[in-house]
Amino acid sequence: LGRSVKLFDEVDSTQNIAQKLAEEGAPEGTLILAERQLSGRGRMGRSWLSPKGRGVWMSMILRPTIPLPYTPQLTLLTAVALCRALRRLTGLEIGIKWPNDLLIDGRKISGILLESSAEEERLRHVIVGVGISVNLDKQHYTEDMLDRVISLKMAAGITFDRSEIIAGFLAEFEAVYTLYEQEGFAPVRSLWEALSVSLHKPCKLTTPQGIMEGIPVGLADSGALLLKLEDGDTVPVFSAEMG
Numbered sequence: 001l002g003r004s005v006k007l008f009d010e011v012d013s014t015q016n017i018a019q020k021l022a023e024e025g026a027p028e029g030t031l032i033l034a035e036r037q038l039s040g041r042g043r044m045g046r047s048w049l050s051p052k053g054r055g056v057w058m059s060m061i062l063r064p065t066i067p068l069p070y071t072p073q074l075t076l077l078t079a080v081a082l083c084r085a086l087r088r089l090t091g092l093e094i095g096i097k098w099p100n101d102l103l104i105d106g107r108k109i110s111g112i113l114l115e116s117s118a119e120e121e122r123l124r125h126v127i128v129g130v131g132i133s134v135n136l137d138k139q140h141y142t143e144d145m146l147d148r149v150i151s152l153k154m155a156a157g158i159t160f161d162r163s164e165i166i167a168g169f170l171a172e173f174e175a176v177y178t179l180y181e182q183e184g185f186a187p188v189r190s191l192w193e194a195l196s197v198s199l200h201k202p203c204k205l206t207t208p209q210g211i212m213e214g215i216p217v218g219l220a221d222s223g224a225l226l227l228k229l230e231d232g233d234t235v236p237v238f239s240a241e242m243g
């Protein structure tokens with residue numbers, strides 16, 4: 001993975017470049033990096049702040065041979081790899097908020113966006129987008145963002161080498177992805193559960209079907225969040241925003 005790396009100075013979104021290269025047949029592991037994104041994308045149609053030279057804005061092409069419904073497992077896997085790499089490199093107490101935000105003290109430092117392309121129920125390729133707010137300063141954010149987000153530099157008080165972070169993530173991703181290919185989702189699920197800050201705390205989820213309240217107790221095999229409801233039933237939640 002990451003053997004073919006394409007570095008751009010400025011792009012609209014690394015996701016778009018990766019998408020195009022994947023369609024042209026670029027191999028698994030191709031990595032697209034940009035110094036700056038003009039229209040970085042987040043989940044749920046949000047935009048992603050990507051100022052020049054301050055963060056890691058990257059997209060990786062994967063060609064996994066897994067059934068389409070298992071795709072969310074790759075999001076969780078990416079969060080595990082990134083969390084492990086960033087903890088090791090920064091020494092910061094970083095946790096995973098379901099499904100795949102990385103937080104320090106409740107503030108987001110990194111987000112993951114998976115976009116897949118499928119044909120007749122078969123997965124063709126997956127683009128794993130990772131944004132890490134590495135060396136952003138307070139002035140990069142708007143006032144209202146500062147309650148919700150933070151950079152590694154703001155949290156640790158030192159500047160980080162972005163290439164070390166990329167290399168650290170790739171090494172960790174390769175290890176966890178190999179584990180997943182060889183042993184399936186179960187070991188990844190245990191790693192995710194150990195790093196999660198979302199489990200065993202009452203929460204409110206905004207799902208496409210409406211608001212659900214309960215206590216997250218773990219992950220299902222599919223990668224869905226297992227939510228224990230007030231009536232004692234436990235249900236899988238596939239997609240939601242955690243408030």
Ligand code: BTN
Binds near residue numbers: 040
């Ligand atoms: C989220 O938390 O909402 C996901 C954010 C993902 C941002 C990354 S930055 C690199 C890649 N290119 C994009 O346009 N988005 C992802």
